[in-house]
Amino acid sequence: MIAASKRHVLLKRLLVYVPLLVLTAILLFPFFWMISTSFKPATDIFSKDPTFIPRDITLEHYRVLWTETQFPVFFKNSTIIALSTTVLTLGVGTFFAYGLSRFRFKGRRNFVTLLFLSQMFPLVLLIIPIYLVFIHLELVNTHLSLVISYCTFALPFSTLMLKSYFDGLPSELEEAALIDGCGPVGSIFRIVLPLSAPGIAAVGAFAFILSWQEFTFALTLTNTNEMRTLPVGISMMVGFREVLWGQLMAASVMVTLPVTVLFVYFQKYFVSGMTMGSVKG
Amino acid sequence: MKAATLRKTVLPYLLIAPGLLFVAFLLIYPLISGVSAGFFLQNRLGGEREFVWLNNYRQLLSDDIFVLAFKNTIIYTVAVVVLQYVFGLILALFLNEEFRGRGLFRSLILVPWIVPTIAGVLSWRFILSEQFGILNVMLLEAGVLSQSIDWLGDPDVALFSVIITAAWKNTPFVAVVLLAALQGIERQMYESALIDGAGSVQRFAYITLPGIKAVSTVVLLLTTIWTFNQFDFIYLMTKGGPANATQTIPVYTYLNAFSFLRFNYAAAIATVGLLMMLIAVVFIYRRNEE
Numbered sequence: 001m002i003a004a005s006k007r008h009v010l011l012k013r014l015l016v017y018v019p020l021l022v023l024t025a026i027l028l029f030p031f032f033w034m035i036s037t038s039f040k041p042a043t044d045i046f047s048k049d050p051t052f053i054p055r056d057i058t059l060e061h062y063r064v065l066w067t068e069t070q071f072p073v074f075f076k077n078s079t080i081i082a083l084s085t086t087v088l089t090l091g092v093g094t095f096f097a098y099g100l101s102r103f104r105f106k107g108r109r110n111f112v113t114l115l116f117l118s119q120m121f122p123l124v125l126l127i128i129p130i131y132l133v134f135i136h137l138e139l140v141n142t143h144l145s146l147v148i149s150y151c152t153f154a155l156p157f158s159t160l161m162l163k164s165y166f167d168g169l170p171s172e173l174e175e176a177a178l179i180d181g182c183g184p185v186g187s188i189f190r191i192v193l194p195l196s197a198p199g200i201a202a203v204g205a206f207a208f209i210l211s212w213q214e215f216t217f218a219l220t221l222t223n224t225n226e227m228r229t230l231p232v233g234i235s236m237m238v239g240f241r242e243v244l245w246g247q248l249m250a251a252s253v254m255v256t257l258p259v260t261v262l263f264v265y266f267q268k269y270f271v272s273g274m275t276m277g278s279v280k281g
Numbered sequence: 282m283k284a285a286t287l288r289k290t291v292l293p294y295l296l297i298a299p300g301l302l303f304v305a306f307l308l309i310y311p312l313i314s315g316v317s318a319g320f321f322l323q324n325r326l327g328g329e330r331e332f333v334w335l336n337n338y339r340q341l342l343s344d345d346i347f348v349l350a351f352k353n354t355i356i357y358t359v360a361v362v363v364l365q366y367v368f369g370l371i372l373a374l375f376l377n378e379e380f381r382g383r384g385l386f387r388s389l390i391l392v393p394w395i396v397p398t399i400a401g402v403l404s405w406r407f408i409l410s411e412q413f414g415i416l417n418v419m420l421l422e423a424g425v426l427s428q429s430i431d432w433l434g435d436p437d438v439a440l441f442s443v444i445i446t447a448a449w450k451n452t453p454f455v456a457v458v459l460l461a462a463l464q465g466i467e468r469q470m471y472e473s474a475l476i477d478g479a480g481s482v483q484r485f486a487y488i489t490l491p492g493i494k495a496v497s498t499v500v501l502l503l504t505t506i507w508t509f510n511q512f513d514f515i516y517l518m519t520k521g522g523p524a525n526a527t528q529t530i531p532v533y534t535y536l537n538a539f540s541f542l543r544f545n546y547a548a549a550i551a552t553v554g555l556l557m558m559l560i561a562v563v564f565i566y567r568r569n570e571e
Contacts, residue, residue, distance in 0.1 A: 013380065016375055016378050016380055017380070019371075019375065020372075020375045020376075020386060023368070023371070023372060023375075023390075024386060024389055024390055026449075027389075027390055027392060027393050027449065027452070027453070028389060028392055028393075029408075030393070030396075030401060030404035030405055030408060030449070031392050031393070031396055031404065033404055033407070033408060033415065034400060034403070034404040034407075037407065045413065046413050048418075049418070050413075050415055050418060091299075092299045092300050092303060093300065095296040095297070095299070095300070096296065096297050096299065096300030096301075098296055099293045099294075099296030099297035099300075100297060102293075103292075103293035103296075111297075114304070115304070118304070118308045119503075119506065120506050120510075120558070120562070121308060121312055121555075122509075122510045122531065122534075122551055122554055122555055122558070123510060123512060123531075124510075124512050124531045124534040124535050124538070124547075124551055125311075125312070125315040125316070125534065125548065125551035125552070125554075125555060126307075126308070126311040126312060126315060127311075127535075127538075128311075128315055128318065128538050128544055128547060128548055128551075129310065129311040129314040129315050129318070130307060130311050131538075131539075132544075133311075148307070149307065151303060152303050152304070152306075152307035152308060155300060155303055155304065156304070156308075159300060184292055185292070209395075212397070213397035213398060213399065215398060215399060215513040215516075215517065216512055216513050216535075220539060230399070231397065231398070231399040231513075234399055234403070235399060235517055238403070238406075243410075245407050245413070248403050248407070249403070249404070249407065251403075252397075252399065252400035252403050252404060253400070255397045255399060255400050256396050256397055256400045259395055259396070259397055260395060263391075263395045267388065267391075271391075271457055
């Protein structure tokens with residue numbers, strides 16, 4: 001009897017583990033293959049019988065990438081743009097969200113709905129007038145044009161995330177601060193912001209990731225190698241005749257690295273952020 | 282006192298003003314300007330604009346590539362959304378079971394979603410490449426194929442390849458959201474159903490599915506919108522080729538605007554896309570309301 005029920009439990013375990021392992025392996029394979037290839041010598045990459053784990057490990061692709069290509073320039077551009085976007089989004093978004101969370105004014109409800117709806121606008125339609133405006137302002141092929149664009153697209157989601165964070169903070173805190181002689185502006189800086197620091201940091205990480213990997217705006221608004229960001233720069237490193245997969249995979253690993261670090265650190269917030277929107281919705 | 286009240290009434294507007302400006306200038310203005318551009322014709326950038334009413338739209342009807350892109354967009358969106366939902370739900374159901382290492386699996390399956398698009402696309406392009414791609418090597422070795430397939434270069438299979446890889450990218454999102462919904466269903470309901478003698482199929486149909494219905498509607502709406510508007514993934518994968526086999530409305534819009542410099546025509550294509558998407562969204566919303 002005991003043996004039978006034990007076997008039953010074991011069978012049930014297997015029925016969960018095996019399919020889950022298979023599905024996870026499929027989901028992870030491209031990521032694994034990218035890392036593995038980036039460390040393989042060219043002879044292994046273009047061999048007729050490839051191995052999953054590199055036979056010999058080489059750092060050659062990374063060395064070439066950092067010393068003989070434009071990659072460092074792309075990396076620098078992406079870093080500058082992503083950091084600037086993060087700072088600007090947080091600056092604008094925090095007050096925006098706080099205003100929407102704490103004050104009742106005309107059109108507030110519609111405004112929140114509009115932020116939701118803006119996720120629906122097709123980017124390829126918006127980008128045409130935006131491009132024409134930037135041409136007019138002579139901002140095409142500058143970091144600034146990308147920072148402004150990314151802020152706009154990071155703003156709706158960041159604001160909604162921050163708003164729900166502020167909604168969760170009891171407003172009695174600020175009322176108490178007001179009684180103690182702290183002005184409304186002071187209470188934001190002294191009470192609200194320090195208390196919501198973890199949430200704000202997570203939203204900042206979100207804005208960074210979004211602008212770090214954005215492709216469409218970067219493709220449209222930059223036109224020289226000196227200004228290109230990582231996603232566009234790397235996409236243009238793909239040759240027509242001969243494709244240097246080792247180098248491309250090394251570049252892919254480098255773009256993925258900062259995103260993964262941020263994600264692992266902020267995972268809890270991201271997962272609750274992305275589920276919150278849909279589950280509450 | 283007066284200054285304080287003034288500050289109190291002005292402060293909210295001061296707080297939201299910068300955000301409002303951003304949204305107005307970079308979301309509202311481009312939307313209106315973009316849609317209206319579809320009714321004009323302009324020979325060169327900054328030149329005279331001529332109001333041509335529906336001419337751009339009339340041209341669309343006789344544009345074979347547009348008709349193909351229209352068809353592909355529907356196939357692509359439906360296939361990707363359905364695949365993502367089915368596999369997302371399967372993953373969520375597994376992860377809802379109690380077993381060792383559940384937390385680890387829940388983090389691992391998120392990988393496709395967090396890997397930047399460019400890195401995901403390049404990995405797939407290498408895996409799917411005709412000559413050195415690991416997929417062909419494995420399928421040939423297993424005897425499934427007798428000769429290698431050019432997964433992204435053959436017009437007959439390219440759309441299929443792009444659909445599968447696009448579904449790979451966002452399935453984790455669906456899985457995580459559905460998992461949260463599954464965990465919101467009370468355990469008690471399953472226990473009392475078990476006592477009443479309900480089988481696993483019945484429990485799934487009468488407890489699980491109704492329990493995640495509201496969240497499913499939101500997930501389907503979001504993934505439909507995202508998939509429909511998706512530009513970077515397809516563009517990086519195939520640029521709409523080979524022979525327009527993977528051409529979709531967003532890619533064709535972009536090519537018209539920035540490769541052929543036909544801004545007005547591109548605006549008309551995108552506007553048709555916007556209308557199609559609105560219809561799809563209303564349809565999903567209505568169906569799930571019932």
